[in-house]
Structures are given as structure tokens and as C-alpha cells.
Amino acid sequence: MTSIYFGEEHESFRRTVRQFLESEIAPYAHEWEEARRIPREAFRRMGDLGLLGILFPEELGGTGASIFHALAFLEELPRSRMGGFVAAVSVQQFIATGAIHLHGTPEQKRRWLAPSIAGTKVGAIAISEPDTGSDVAAIRTMARRDGDSWVIDGAKTWITNGVEGDFVVVACRTDRDAGAGGLSLIVVEADAPGFSRSKLRKMGWHSSDTGELTFENVRVPLGNLVGEENEGFYLIMETFVLERLVTAATSVGSARLALEETRKYILERHAFGRPIGKFQAIRHRLADLYAELEAAAQLVYHAAWLHEKGENPVAEACMAKLLATELSKKTADECLQFFGGFGTVEEYPIERFFRDSRFGTIVAGTSEIMREVIAKAAIDGLAFPKRERDEDDAAAPPTPGDPADPVPPPAAEPLPADGGGPLLDGAGNPFAEDAGSQEVFEADVTDTLEAIFTETRPVTPGEAPAPPSEVTEPSFFAPSPAVESAAVEPVAPPAEATVPAFYPTAPVPVYEVTDPAYFPPTGARQMAGRDAVTLAGSAPSLALRIPVPTSVAELFETLPLRFRADRAAGWSARLHFRFKDVERSDWTVVIEDGSCRAFEGHDGAADCVVTTTEKTYLAIEGGQQAPETAFLLGKVKVSNIAAMTKFGKLFRKVAP
Numbered sequence: 001m002t003s004i005y006f007g008e009e010h011e012s013f014r015r016t017v018r019q020f021l022e023s024e025i026a027p028y029a030h031e032w033e034e035a036r037r038i039p040r041e042a043f044r045r046m047g048d049l050g051l052l053g054i055l056f057p058e059e060l061g062g063t064g065a066s067i068f069h070a071l072a073f074l075e076e077l078p079r080s081r082m083g084g085f086v087a088a089v090s091v092q093q094f095i096a097t098g099a100i101h102l103h104g105t106p107e108q109k110r111r112w113l114a115p116s117i118a119g120t121k122v123g124a125i126a127i128s129e130p131d132t133g134s135d136v137a138a139i140r141t142m143a144r145r146d147g148d149s150w151v152i153d154g155a156k157t158w159i160t161n162g163v164e165g166d167f168v169v170v171a172c173r174t175d176r177d178a179g180a181g182g183l184s185l186i187v188v189e190a191d192a193p194g195f196s197r198s199k200l201r202k203m204g205w206h207s208s209d210t211g212e213l214t215f216e217n218v219r220v221p222l223g224n225l226v227g228e229e230n231e232g233f234y235l236i237m238e239t240f241v242l243e244r245l246v247t248a249a250t251s252v253g254s255a256r257l258a259l260e261e262t263r264k265y266i267l268e269r270h271a272f273g274r275p276i277g278k279f280q281a282i283r284h285r286l287a288d289l290y291a292e293l294e295a296a297a298q299l300v301y302h303a304a305w306l307h308e309k310g311e312n313p314v315a316e317a318c319m320a321k322l323l324a325t326e327l328s329k330k331t332a333d334e335c336l337q338f339f340g341g342f343g344t345v346e347e348y349p350i351e352r353f354f355r356d357s358r359f360g361t362i363v364a365g366t367s368e369i370m371r372e373v374i375a376k377a378a379i380d381g382l383a384f385p386k387r388e389r390d391e392d393d394a395a396a397p398p399t400p401g402d403p404a405d406p407v408p409p410p411a412a413e414p415l416p417a418d419g420g421g422p423l424l425d426g427a428g429n430p431f432a433e434d435a436g437s438q439e440v441f442e443a444d445v446t447d448t449l450e451a452i453f454t455e456t457r458p459v460t461p462g463e464a465p466a467p468p469s470e471v472t473e474p475s476f477f478a479p480s481p482a483v484e485s486a487a488v489e490p491v492a493p494p495a496e497a498t499v500p501a502f503y504p505t506a507p508v509p510v511y512e513v514t515d516p517a518y519f520p521p522t523g524a525r526q527m528a529g530r531d532a533v534t535l536a537g538s539a540p541s542l543a544l545r546i547p548v549p550t551s552v553a554e555l556f557e558t559l560p561l562r563f564r565a566d567r568a569a570g571w572s573a574r575l576h577f578r579f580k581d582v583e584r585s586d587w588t589v590v591i592e593d594g595s596c597r598a599f600e601g602h603d604g605a606a607d608c609v610v611t612t613t614e615k616t617y618l619a620i621e622g623g624q625q626a627p628e629t630a631f632l633l634g635k636v637k638v639s640n641i642a643a644m645t646k647f648g649k650l651f652r653k654v655a656p
């Protein structure tokens with residue numbers, strides 16, 4: 001169905017994701033489900049293809065694409081034919097690393113976020129505990145300061161990627177008496193002494209490892225705290241909208257695939273001399289499911305659009321998650337029925353759909369909790385303004401009586417919280433002094449976490465909804481000014497060679513080219529006023545040192561030095577480059593007689609015209625952006641793909 005949300009760039013990205021899943025992942029579904037694990041190579045491969053950093057900025061190796069690229073990806077994920085794979089990848093990319101991206105230090109991003117995007121590390125987030133799931137504020141796992149360390153004791157359960165993951169973002173209690181206001185997020189790495197884990201055996205999602213984690217005197221550096229101490233509750237909250245959209249989108253994709261498989265089956269399977277797809281009893285039930293699916297999908301897109309715009313669509317995301325996950329469960333059940341006995345056989349995909357679809361209504365906040373949040377908005381008239389993130393005033397109580405203040409939860413009785421959504425207890429409530437709106441909540445033990453970010457508004461029957469508030473805060477993954485400046489703080493390049501390094505203001509790293517075939521005919525030369533290229537030693541151990549270019553001008557000036565003449569034999573081409581975001585925008589590269597020339601301006605008739613931005617091209621050359629992904633996302637436009645592909649192979653990359 002034509003959509004106002006998805007353009008050709010999203011659809012071509014969707015096709016690429018689908019092709020990858022169908023050819024490189026789905027064939028292994030049975031094997032990985034049996035093994036109850038996803039091989040590391042799968043994460044690494046997705047990282048190489050640029051599929052694990054869709055919303056993250058290019059500086060960290062991500063793609064910096066839109067939420068609708070993410071939705072296209074998420075809707076396709078069920079093509080892996082494993083709910084477990086969907087869960088593992090969703091957690092890795094959209095849930096475990098969200099707080100690190102938004103609030104992590106440059107060092108934390110280097111250690112955990114960049115490798116997660118590259119697929120070289122797998123992450124998890126541990127909130128749920130054996131005694132508390134929906135009620136997040138009741139978390140008991142303790143972290144206490146001791147010298148320059150946190151010492152953690154406690155247990156977590158149901159943790160996706162928990163056993164095989166390299167690091168876990170753990171929600172810990174750092175103030176015993178402060179309720180929800182006493183939680184913090186602390187990263188624990190897999191090899192921390194005292195940290196042990198074991199795998200749970202579940203009815204479905206077999207390939208996803210779901211762990212029980214135990215922390216016994218686990219000591220980690222103070223620097224592993226993400227965001228501010230005792231702000232963990234708010235950081236968790238901040239990720240809820242995206243987490244619910246993610247679950248909703250994968251549920252839409254899963255239901256869509258179940259219908260697709262069922263349609264094929266009912267047109268092939270015969271009973272009473274005709275395909276069973278000709279029986280009206282079956283056709284009408286499927287027609288209902290198609291209609292409901294379309295409605296659920298459009299709600300998901302709408303909520304995502306609000307999110308992308310910078311709104312805080314808490315209720316819409318809960319509605320989308322509720323409808324999509326319940327529908328996915330119902331669709332799998334109905335479709336299994338149309339497969340008859342074959343629907344119960346493991347070789348048929350519908351059997352796994354049926355088991356896997358059962359999880360959506362439990363994870364990321366149960367359906368009951370979703371209804372609670374929706375009821376708060378629809379019945380009690382609560383709106384969900386964006387949280388003001390005033391760093392200096394994070395825990396300060398709002399001015400009493402100000403109608404725009406967050407609504408306080410009750411001061412005395414502990415309340416159940418939103419799943420994936422906690423509850424505040426009064427002791428920990430930073431707004432407890434504001435008695436203005438408490439009566440709304442006092443008698444209501446099903447209050448939700450979202451209440452802290454809520455303002456009450458009397459509902460007048462028939463009243464038109466208020467216009468969306470002014471967008472003052474960027475959407476979840478768009479870096480806030482604070483984050484952006486943090487992201488470009490100079491930091492040392494990553495220690496691991498496999499982790500992409502792209503830290504624009506860091507000291508310029510220098511990489512060595514040791515293959516004599518790459519040496520330019522002449523020796524050292526000056527570039528842009530600094531010692532950029534020097535020859536050291538003598539062949540064959542000669543090393544040509546080339547600084548990583550920080551502009552396209554530098555890149556083109558050093559291009560001939562990276563030319564692989566041995567690969568260009570017999571090939572001639574003239575390429576014109578145009579960069580949309582820089583003054584020195586036009587460049588020509590000529591390959592001729594086994595040599596390469598690059599100069600500013602456009603000269604002669606081009607065999608290929610390349611249009612992009614400096615930022616994207618440097619990211620490609622630096623290895624942080626896969627060229628195919630950049631092309632599919634419309635970030636690079638190329639008039640002659642064959643010529644560009646050939647051209648791309650003629651140069652040594654500047655990536656380490």
C-alpha cells in the first residue's frame with residue numbers, strides 16, 4: 001500500500017535488508033534455534049553492512065538515517081524467521097545502547113557504543129529482577145561506592161543478550177531510601193569478577209539468549225556510571241517510546257509475514273476439490289486480519305512520525321505497541337488454524353511464529369501496563385510533555401502550583417509502575433512536595449511511570465486536542481546540543497583495530513601504507529601547509545605515512561598517493577565529484593594509462609558524476625559508513641554505478 005511515510009530511499013533500503021535476511025540469516029534459522037544462540041559472525045556481518053547503527057550518528061560509525069529507515073529495517077527483521085533474532089538485534093541496536101548514546105561520555109561511547117554499531121560487541125540492558133518486572137522502582141540490585149569503584153550486589157532476570165553479551169547496562173539502586181529517584185545505570189562488562197550468568201529455557205525466541213544474571217561483590221570503575229547518579233529511572237523512561245515503537249514495528253512485520261505465508265498456503269492447499277483460499281469462511285477472517293494489520297501499521301507510523309518530530313508520543317507509542325503485539329499474537333493463532341495439522345509441525349514457519357508471537361505482549365511493558373498508560377491519557381486527560389533536561393536542576397522540585405509541572409505520584413504509598421515501567425514510591429519522589437495534583441493519583445495503585453512527566457489537563461467533552469507543543473527538544477536519537485558537543489570532544493582513537501575511529505577533533509591519526517605498489521613516483525610532499533606525507537625507511541619495508549584527511553580537499557590531494565596502479569591496467573575514466581556542503585565543492589579525478597590525477601574544478605566530459613556531502617564521503621573513506629548503505633539511503637548519488645564500483649576498488653582506504 002502506498003504510504004506517505006516511506007519514499008523510494010526507504011523502500012530500496014527495505015529491499016536490501018530483506019535480501020540480506022532471506023539469503024544470509026533465514027537459512028540458518030533452524031540451526032540457530034536448535035543451538036539456542038546467534039553466532040557472533042551474524043552481528044559482525046550486520047555491523048559491516050551498516051545495519052546496526054541506523055539511527056546513530058556517522059561520527060560513531062552509524063548511518064544517521066531517519067526513524068522510517070529504522071521502521072523499514074524492523075518490519076523486515078522477522079524475515080529472519082526467528083523471533084529470537086529479532087529480539088537480540090533490536091535490543092543491541094535500539095534498546096541497550098540508547099542511554100549510552102544520549103548520556104554517555106566520549107569514552108563510554110568509544111568503549112561500548114561504537115563497537116556495538118560495528119557488531120564487534122554485543123550489549124544488553126538489565127532492568128527486570130526476579131521480584132520485580134513492571135514495577136521498576138522496586139529494583140533491589142544495589143550499587144555502593146567504594147573508593148574509585150562501584151560494588152554491585154543483586155540479581156537480574158529475563159535479560160536478552162544477557163549470557164553472551166559483552167557488556168550489560170544494569171539498573172542499580174544507588175540510594176536505598178530514594179525510591180525511583182535512587183536508581184542509576186552502570187555498565188558491567190562480561191569478565192567482571194563476581195558476575196555470573198545462566199541461560200533460561202523458554203517456549204520460544206529460542207535463538208535469543210535470555211539470561212539470569214547474578215552480581216556478587218562485582219567491582220567496576222566509577223566511570224562506568226551512565227548519566228548522573230540517581231537519574232537512572234529517568235534515563236530508562238526516556239527510552240520507552242522508542243522501545244515500544246521497536247516492538248510494535250517488529251510485530252507488524254511478523255504479522256505481515258505470517259499473512260504472506262498463509263496466503264501462499266491457502267492458495268495451494270486443496271479441500272473439497274478447490275483451494276481452501278476459495279472458502280469464504282477463511283477469506284473473510286484473513287480480510288479482517290489484513291484490515292487490522294493496516295490500521296495497526298498506520299498507528300505505528302504515526303507515533304514514529306511524532307517521535308521523529310520531537311514530540312513525546314507516550315500514549316500513541318503504547319497504543320501502537322498494544323495493538324500491534326496483540327494483533328501479531330492473534331494473527332499467528334488464526335494463521336496456524338488455516339494450516340491445519342501442518343501448522344503444528346516444526347518444519348512449517350507458522351509453528352515458530354505462533355510460539356514467538358507470544359512474547360510481544362509481555363516484553364517492553366505488558367499489554368496491561370500499555371492499557372494503564374493509555375487510560376491515563378484518554379480517561380484522566382493526562383498529557384505527556386517532554387521532560388525538561390536542565391542538568392543543573394535535575395532533581396529540583398517544580399514550583400508548586402505551576403500547572404505545567406510534572407504531576408507527582410503519591411507521597412506515601414508505594415505505587416506499581418509502568419512495565420518497562422516502574423512505579424514511584426513516595427520516598428523517592430522528587431516532586432513529593434507538589435501537592436497540587438496528587439488527588440488524581442492517590443487512590444490509584446495502577447499509576448504509571450509516565451506520570452512523573454505528566455501534566456494534568458481537565459478534559460472537556462468534545463474538546464479538540466491541543467496542538468502539538470513547540471518542538472524544543474530533539475527526538476530520541478537526534479543528539480541534543482549537549483550530546484553533540486560531547487561526541488566531538490577530542491578522545492584518543494580506539495585501541496581495537498576493529499572499532500571504527502572517527503573523531504574529527506582528535507589528533508589526526510596516521511596510518512602506514514607498506515605495500516610498495518602504492519608508493520607515488522615522487523617522494524614526500526607538503527600538503528595544506530603541514531608535513532602530511534613523509535617517506536620512511538626503504539623498500540620493501542618502506543612506509544608511506546598519510547594523515548587521515550579531514551576535508552575533501554585533503555582527500556583529493558592525497559588520492560593519487562593511495563592509487564593502486566596494478567588494479568587500473570587498461571581502464572580509463574573521468575569522474576566528477578560535487579560536494580553539497582563545502583565551498584571547494586567540485587573535483588575531477590582522471591584515471592588514465594595506469595595513473596591517477598585529481599584536481600579542483602570540473603574538466604572534460606565525465607563518465608560518472610558523484611554527488612554527496614563532505615561528511616558522508618569522509619565517513620566512507622574512513623570506513624565508518626558502508627558505501628552501499630550510503631548509496632541506498634540516498635546519501636550518495638552516482639550517475640554510473642559500474643564506473644563508481646570499479647573506481648572504489650582502485651584506492652587504498654584511509655581506514656586503519
Ligand SMILES: Cc1cc2nc3c(=O)[nH]c(=O)nc-3n(C[C@H](O)[C@H](O)[C@H](O)COP(=O)(O)OP(=O)(O)OC[C@H]3O[C@@H](n4cnc5c(N)ncnc54)[C@H](O)[C@@H]3O)c2cc1C
Binds near residue numbers: 091369417446
Ligand atoms: C523473553 C523475554 C525477554 C526479556 N528481555 C528483557 C531485557 O532484555 N531486559 C529487561 O530488563 N527485561 C526483560 N524482560 C522482562 C520483561 O520486561 C518483563 O517480563 C515485563 O516487564 C513484565 O514483568 P514481569 O515478568 O515481572 O511481570 P509482573 O510485573 O510480575 O506482572 C505479572 C502480571 O501482572 C500484570 N500487572 C502488573 N502490574 C499491573 C498493573 N498495575 N495493572 C494491571 N496488571 C498489572 C502484568 O501485566 C502481568 O500480566 C524480558 C522478558 C522476556 C519474557
